[in-house]
Amino acid sequence: MRARIILMSIAVALLLQAIAIFAQDPPLDGRDGRQLLLENFRPQTTLQVQPTVLHGAKFPAIDVHSHFRIRLKHSPEQLDEFVKVMDRQRIAVCVSLDGQLGENIDEHAKYLLTKYPSRFAMFANLDWQGTGKAGEPATWDCNRPDFPRRMAISLKDAKERGCLGLKIFKGFGLEYKNTDGSLLKIDDQRFDPIWQACAELKFPVLIHVADPLAFFQPIDEKNERWEELHRRPEWSFYGPQFPKHEELLAAFHRVVERHPKTIFFGAHMDGQAENLPAIAAVLERYPNLNVELASRIAELGRQPHSARKFLIKYQDRVLLGTDGPWPEERLKLYWRFLETEDEYFPYSEKEFPPQGFWQIYGMHLPDEVLRKIYFENALRILPGLREKYEQAARTMK
Template structure:
């Protein structure tokens, strides 16, 4: 029995023994309060990361925050942990669905690497995967045996992008990181506190590509594979520059974006400008938060030196998203303080735009429905 199968068996046995009491997908929590803070009853969070021990806690938070469906982008790899994640998803009546991830072993053997991952994509699709998630390690961490960083637009990956198009699996892709992470790691850096908490997020110097190079590599992939749907996470990976993101959306009809963990950044821009952006690209933007949920820890867009967040903090994290999109609040506190010491102005979107942002675009792009009857 290989190691992959052994791991699946161990995790499955653990789940069976622990019998997590995931709340019913058909019951509304008695503490449900989202309608006090939002004009829209339910949403799909299209960008989350749930540990295998966090599904029951995730459902509780979802019920409190008005999240009907949630997309776990950390679904894992078939033969390792994807099967376990799918089992846990079924225990939520598929309120939580999974994206599959790439197995980066054997990058020095292109043929084997491609065949393995194409096989995994097909297996994952058959098991219910809703898409493929690519982490920022592509371009910033995955290396060949000789030490070279693998580029986002490396031709070795072309068959994988094509297979996603054939299978109808959207690709959520994280490329680069905030622009500040590519600047000197000094007290003058506006994200200094966040970098202090996560020094490995500094990509200044060394052999790292520039921010601009990474964004260019991403565009090369989107342009080369028009048959494949790409979701540029974190506001198209360039929340500092909505004009550029808009140009990308104009050029590439196969490109969508989510807003996960970047409201504090794009919220710094003029409220009317951002209001108009969400109106213009109303069919191309997905709601997501980058929330991370484990039984003993929460990740609310980012994390620093603060006390461990509670479920109530997670609900407030969601409420601040709703406040930004649904009110005209001026100089409101944003939802992830460690991402920057500033305030943002809300953009008060109309209900029909909110419905597209909150769930209709995810229904279209990811292929799930708000109420789970797909």
Template structure:
């Protein structure tokens, strides 16, 4: 049974775009079913595929009459060698022509990707600058997932507030500075420098600018950089820990630059914002979306957030006005991603 908020009927008549999902080509029909169940017009795969997976999604875009869109990605193999930047700029140009709505850079940048000398590549490495300059010329968005929740950089013990999630996904722990040289704030500040250095390029900070624990800091970066966009995917558990009116005011201030996304993974098993250790059903997906509608459309306090494995706490809803929801749910994705 869907949650009937005050905007439920309006939302059914004005379908939503989930601009942050991950979709298996083998489960496209399931993705369509989830969209129809939950009042979605389209899903955007933001995995950042290259090669056959990317082109398969572009074919699906045509076959399913626009229900799917996709970000392209970059291949960091051979980074720093002659020809790498030319190869990836050529990829960007071809993927834009094929219909990519933007390009995703994964959190492996700054953590795992290495250059020709074996050094971990900084997020703000100047050798990436030509990609961002070309993106501006092509009027395409560069999306960054940098770092991860703060807790993933803290000691890996049962006292860690995200212990349940890290126990399920131990490869997400980045707390060993011998192996991963940059701490959380270093990575976040590196991203900020990229945004500042390329004011003509539109950047998207996924997961609330990759820093949902620091809602005010992210708002300050947006104030300083009008080329910076956000999505909210898989971070209501963190955003919702902040005082509801404070968060609401940020949404109102940046109503043209924040987009709706969930981090739903339509693969095997389904992912409800994070791998959760069980196999979700169609009904679980509906509850997942209902938790989002409840957070954004009501003023209820101490409600469950969409992804319980991300933290055993409640959140307070922010009760956005309908004109803001219209931009957040659909209009901003149309404007910035060309959907």
């Protein structure tokens, strides 16, 4: 009996020692012959290339893709701070895509426009859920037969409350469901009256379809955004429960085709910044389609020759969007990307590249192209911006 207790205590002691040794294992930092964890990788470039110093956008800009309700949560202090950033970076007007509907629009307008009437504009959003319960799609408003008609009325009201267009979030196609639990289809003809109403109201529709292609691929050693998906597995849309990337885009483009009088923005470079020939093909085919740059300079800047040709060829169809408000350092990278010839620079202020493990190259676009991307295209497609823009830009010359 005593021998067994001694043996047991020796075993326990050995086990504790083993745990202690394991716990003291040095980090996988690649030093002294150790392996290196991808998340510990911090390579510093040895290239001797000079960064260009810019003082804001070359021409007072309009950012057509920003989120002032989602990101600033209606904090007045943060708004004041960000307007100072806009002044320094020469962003004349930001379009907040978070207007929502009804009285929520008034609340958002009060937040943005009371102090800064010329610096902000708003897009409305549909309310798919209404008073329905989160996990019960059958109770959602979008599954009631009069949903499109009522939304059309709400959008008319949104226009009267000051909105200039409609923003659709990526949940349409990837999250919102039919009564039977299947995902709503982007080209479901039920929703045609909504797109129709947008044409009548002259309400452009900015729609976020799909997500980066890597998010639709397995999270494995071949995935070029493995590090990001490993950190945020909920961003993955890989698997039989999700439509394929190309199916989502094809459905969206069928809507664009069926509604030639409705103006669409394919947000985030039409959801396919990895495939510029495919964007070119749909821009050629659908004159009512435009694209914007938000959160895609990482993607464009790693294919600098193709991207420059693309931006010059489709200079009338591309608008500035940033997905901000962002830290000032991030915004500076948009100007650096569009305006300079700089080589191999980070696309984000974060220490570890958050959208793929690479760096980018500047486009060095001619002034007439910059002018279109920065503000002329926005003023043509969203004429409601002109008065605000002219007022705000006057102080920035």
